Amino acid sequence: MQNLLGFLKGLGAARLMAMIAVTVALLGFFAFVIMRVSQPQMTTLYTDLSVEDSSSIIKELERQGIPYEIKNDGAILMVPRDKVTRLRMKLAEGGLPKGGGVGYEIFDKSDALGTTSFVQNINHLRALEGELARTIRAIDRIQAARVHLVLPERPLFSREAPEPSASIVLRVRGTLEPQQVRAIRHLVASAVNGLKPQRVSIVDEAGQLLADGSMDPNSATGAAGEERRNAFEKRLRGEVENIVSSVVGAGRARVQVTADFDYNKVTQTSDKFDPEGRVLRSTQTREESSASQSAEGQVTVNNELPGNQGQQTGAPRDVSKKSEETNNYEISRVTKTEVTEAGRVNRLSVAVLVDGIYTKNDKGELVYAERSKEQLDRIAALVRSAIGFDQKRGDQVEVVNLRFAEAPQIEKLPEPAGLMGMFQFTKDDIMNMIQLGVMFLLGLVVLFMVIRPLVKRILASDAAPEMLPGQLPALADGTVPQMIGADGQPAAGAPGPNMIDIAQVQGQVHAQSVHRVGELAERNPNETVAIVRQWLAEPT
Numbered sequence: 134m135q136n137l138l139g140f141l142k143g144l145g146a147a148r149l150m151a152m153i154a155v156t157v158a159l160l161g162f163f164a165f166v167i168m169r170v171s172q173p174q175m176t177t178l179y180t181d182l183s184v185e186d187s188s189s190i191i192k193e194l195e196r197q198g199i200p201y202e203i204k205n206d207g208a209i210l211m212v213p214r215d216k217v218t219r220l221r222m223k224l225a226e227g228g229l230p231k232g233g234g235v236g237y238e239i240f241d242k243s244d245a246l247g248t249t250s251f252v253q254n255i256n257h258l259r260a261l262e263g264e265l266a267r268t269i270r271a272i273d274r275i276q277a278a279r280v281h282l283v284l285p286e287r288p289l290f291s292r293e294a295p296e297p298s299a300s301i302v303l304r305v306r307g308t309l310e311p312q313q314v315r316a317i318r319h320l321v322a323s324a325v326n327g328l329k330p331q332r333v334s335i336v337d338e339a340g341q342l343l344a345d346g347s348m349d350p351n352s353a354t355g356a357a358g359e360e361r362r363n364a365f366e367k368r369l370r371g372e373v374e375n376i377v378s379s380v381v382g383a384g385r386a387r388v389q390v391t392a393d394f395d396y397n398k399v400t401q402t403s404d405k406f407d408p409e410g411r412v413l414r415s416t417q418t419r420e421e422s423s424a425s426q427s428a429e430g431q432v433t434v435n436n437e438l439p440g441n442q443g444q445q446t447g448a449p450r451d452v453s454k455k456s457e458e459t460n461n462y463e464i465s466r467v468t469k470t471e472v473t474e475a476g477r478v479n480r481l482s483v484a485v486l487v488d489g490i491y492t493k494n495d496k497g498e499l500v501y502a503e504r505s506k507e508q509l510d511r512i513a514a515l516v517r518s519a520i521g522f523d524q525k526r527g528d529q530v531e532v533v534n535l536r537f538a539e540a541p542q543i544e545k546l547p548e549p550a551g552l553m554g555m556f557q558f559t560k561d562d563i564m565n566m567i568q569l570g571v572m573f574l575l576g577l578v579v580l581f582m583v584i585r586p587l588v589k590r591i592l593a594s595d596a597a598p599e600m601l602p603g604q605l606p607a608l609a610d611g612t613v614p615q616m617i618g619a620d621g622q623p624a625a626g627a628p629g630p631n632m633i634d635i636a637q638v639q640g641q642v643h644a645q646s647v648h649r650v651g652e653l654a655e656r657n658p659n660e661t662v663a664i665v666r667q668w669l670a671e672p673t
Contacts, residue, residue, distance in 0.1 A: 179210050190210060413463075483528075484531050
């Protein structure tokens with residue numbers, strides 16, 4: 134203990150404080166590393182949470198005593214990886230997360246006895262809007278959704294009922310495709326009784342109108358026509374690119390399709406009569422007969438009296454017959470009505486750009502070669518068959534062979550097999566390894582750049598080699614000065630090289646050694662002056 138106390142007293146207050154500071158720093162650094170390494174690996178529990186769902190989940194995690202991390206202002210919650218599956222099932226049992234809106238669970242805890250029909254209708258509307266918002270959020274690229282429904286009641290003594298309408302506000306990641314917008318409209322219209330897709334308006338978070346609700350879904354003009362043309366071109370481009378890429382290689386073909394659509398709707402009606410196709414529908418026959426007598430050719434008043442007609446003698450009589458027959462026939466008639474819907478294809482233009490052939494020479498370099506005309510003709514024939522080429526319609530197909538700016542990467546890295554193939558590192562594993570590596574490098578830097586110099590300086594010996602009387606200390610470069618007399622020769626009795634004990638100087642020179650050097654200089658002033666002059670004359 135006395136030796137320890139003596140050693141501590143010999144260090145001094147400054148060095149003792151430095152040692153304490155270094156020790157505390159080391160303990161703190163290694164404690165941080167140990168805590169960081171021993172901390173459980175966190176993974177994502179839920180993302181895109183609303184404030185209500187986030188607060189409810191955090192309350193449940195705190196109740197269970199499970200550590201968690203909050204990111205992105207509460208939208209992302211992270212928990213230990215080994216507990217994420219059990220937590221999701223446990224939270225799902227409690228109905229969490231709810232999705233940021235009220236759904237049909239609003240009727241779970243309702244007092245049916247004290248609820249009016251108005252409140253029930255309001256709750257039904259809120260539940261329907263919440264369920265629709267949750268369903269819409271399940272679509273890709275949609276981060277949040279808010280639905281407003283207008284379901285008007287039919288007024289009394291009214292023949293026509295007002296149509297319902299809906300408005301939707303979306304917060305999306307990126308840009309929605311037209312097909313997705315149309316799908317959302319039909320989804321909402323199918324979920325609400327009496328709602329038509331054209332009565333649904335959709336707006337994104339930037340205020341951009343995605344669906345205005347004023348467009349006729351049966352019309353092919355305007356935006357709907359453009360969507361139909363783009364979808365048609367995209368489908369043909371994909372089919373052509375697939376069949377060409379299977380020949381020239383993936384990524385070595387570029388296809389562009391342009392379709393000319395006719396958006397005019399034509400209705401044509403024609404009647405055709407067949408004279409040979411006759412069918413008897415009805416027959417009508419009428420026969421008439423008449424007879425007349427002659428009164429000897431005399432026309433008198435007596436003969437015309439009613440009583441005297443019977444006294445007429447027999448005379449020749451005029452007899453006439455008339456027969457009529459009417460036949461009604463049905464003539465075969467064909468009525469043909471042709472309706473040509475808008476959006477028929479008037480013309481197709483397809484441009485196909487293919488790369489050449491790359492081969493390796495003796496040096497292992499890629500050599501480019503153009504494709505033959507026969508091969509290009511075969512590719513063009515495949516393209517014509519894929520698009521339904523019609524020469525009468527004026528379709529055009531061009532296949533051109535040009536060298537691409539970027540050469541293909543023929544050599545591919547082999548997939549790890551054997552023992553290395555068993556280690557399938559995930560993104561989290563790689564990030565943890567990088568984090569541990571950075572901590573290890575920081576530890577080495579602190580150890581060699583900070584701790585080692587401080588410890589070396591603390592433990593450095595303060596004692597310098599004691600010098601005998603008459604000895605001079607060695608110079609900085611390790612040479613031993615000699616005393617020079619007045620004649621320029623070494624003075625008699627001056628200490629030579631053999632008389633000076635050359636020792637390794639460590640630390641600072643003790644006060645005793647300095648005092649002895651001073652006494653030596655007082656006894657030999659001339660030699661001392663000569664040595665100083667020699668030091669001044671030496672180049673620095």
